[in-house]
Each structure stands twice: as C-alpha cells, then as structure tokens.
Amino acid sequence: MGKVIVIDPYLTKNPRTPAKYKDLKALGKVDLILVTHGHVDHITDLPELAKLTGATVVGVPDLVYNLVSLGFLDGSKTIGMNKGGTMTRLGPGIKVHIVAADHSSPLDLLAIKPDTTGVRNIAGGAPVGYVLEFESGFKIYDTGDTAVFGDMALIHRFYKPDLALVCIGGHFTMDPEHAAFAVRELIRPKQVIPQHYGTFPVINRTPAELKTALGDAPIEVLDVKPGEAVRF
Numbered sequence: 001m002g003k004v005i006v007i008d009p010y011l012t013k014n015p016r017t018p019a020k021y022k023d024l025k026a027l028g029k030v031d032l033i034l035v036t037h038g039h040v041d042h043i044t045d046l047p048e049l050a051k052l053t054g055a056t057v058v059g060v061p062d063l064v065y066n067l068v069s070l071g072f073l074d075g076s077k078t079i080g081m082n083k084g085g086t087m088t089r090l091g092p093g094i095k096v097h098i099v100a101a102d103h104s105s106p107l108d109l110l111a112i113k114p115d116t117t118g119v120r121n122i123a124g125g126a127p128v129g130y131v132l133e134f135e136s137g138f139k140i141y142d143t144g145d146t147a148v149f150g151d152m153a154l155i156h157r158f159y160k161p162d163l164a165l166v167c168i169g170g171h172f173t174m175d176p177e178h179a180a181f182a183v184r185e186l187i188r189p190k191q192v193i194p195q196h197y198g199t200f201p202v203i204n205r206t207p208a209e210l211k212t213a214l215g216d217a218p219i220e221v222l223d224v225k226p227g228e229a230v231r232f
C-alpha cells in the first residue's frame with residue numbers, strides 16, 4: 001500500500017461528511033497530516049486523528065508548537081515548517097512543499113477545546129498551501145483557504161501543478177469567479193477539484209459556477225462529492 005496523507009481533518013463535526021467517515025477509524029492508516037491553518041473547520045479532528053494514527057503532523061511552527069505546548073499534539077511526531085520549505089519525511093519520492101496563502105490563521109481554541117471561555121483565538125502563524133510532488137512526477141497544489149493573489153503565478157512557475165484543489169465558497173475565500181481567474185491566469189493546472197464550499201450557508205457557491213466562470217479555458221473541473229475516490 002502507498003502512503004496516506006490527510007490535509008486539514010474536519011470530519012466529525014462537518015455537516016457534509018458521509019456517515020461512514022464520522023468515525024475517524026474509517027480512515028485507516030494515515031502517514032502524514034498537513035495543516036494549512038488553525039480555523040475551526042480545518043483542525044477540529046487534528047489532535048484525535050494524530051493520536052489515533054500516530055501520523056506525523058506538519059504545519060507552520062507558530063501553530064503546531066502551540067498545539068504541542070497545550071498538550072494537543074505529540075512534539076516527537078510534529079514538524080514545524082514554514083513557507084518556502086520542502087520535506088521528504090515519507091521517503092525521497094514524495095516531496096511536500098509549503099507555499100503562501102492569503103488568509104488569516106489564529107489557533108481557534110474552540111476547535112479543540114469546546115469548553116473554552118474568554119479569549120478564543122491565540123497566535124497560529126501564517127496560513128499556507130501545500131504542493132505535493134510524487135515519484136511519478138504528478139503534482140497537486142492545495143491552495144488552503146485563500147483569496148486570489150498574484151504570487152500564485154510563482155507556484156505555477158516553480159511546480160507546474162497537474163491538479164489544483166481550489167477553494168470556491170466565497171465569503172472566507174475565493175469565490176468561483178476569483179478561483180476561475182486564479183486557475184486560468186496564474187496556477188494553470190490541467191485539472192481542478194473545487195473545495196471549501198457548501199459546508200455552511202454562507203459559502204454556498206458551486207462547482208457548476210466555477211465551470212461557467214472558466215468558460216472555454218482548457219482546465220477540467222472534477223466535481224468530486226464527499227466520500228468519492230478519484231484516481232490519477
């Protein structure tokens with residue numbers, strides 16, 4: 001079996017998670033958990049999933065070391081890495097690069113400690129995205145939560161991602177129109193999987209709207225539903 005990488009675990013409280021995956025054990029083996037930032041809909045299941053699977057956790061030092069200090073992550077299995085960094089913890093054939101994102105990123109204590117009173121958000125460093133580079137040469141760029149920003153063009157120049165996972169929900173992140181601009185003009189992948197939409201009423205935009213906004217751009221939109229598998 002290959003390696004299993006989970007990005008931003010938010011399953012047990014996510015209204016769109018299929019029933020089967022409400023139980024974190026359903027994920028089976030997990031080798032690596034990547035965290036893009038500390039918002040509630042990105043880290044709620046991080047401590048439990050890390051404990052359950054023994055997976056290594058990667059995120060910006062400000063975020064993951066605060067989680068270690070507070071007792072939510074095991075310091076011996078946590079790697080703090082920042083924008084510009086590359087790691088090969090899963091072997092030389094799999095490279096994980098951290099790239100910029102334009103968003104906010106406190107550590108939201110309510111995500112991991114629901115009885116929190118008083119100050120809710122503490123320092124969580126900068127938000128990031130990830131580029132995963134596999135032995136086959138296939139590259140995936142996960143934007144994380146972000147607005148469109150000009151340096152997405154650098155991500156294209158450095159990595160030329162084949163597949164981009166792009167946020168389209170609007171309100172907190174890019175909407176379909178901005179995401180279409182980002183992938184058509186800046187990231188320029190062959191395929192796109194839309195993400196970060198439909199979870200809450202305020203981010204109720206759709207992959208169909210991304211397709212419309214892309215017009216005749218030669219980029220395929222894969223409308224993957226929660227729980228579905230895609231092979232490349």
Ligand SMILES: [Zn+2]
Binds near residue numbers: 103
């Ligand atoms: Zn966010």
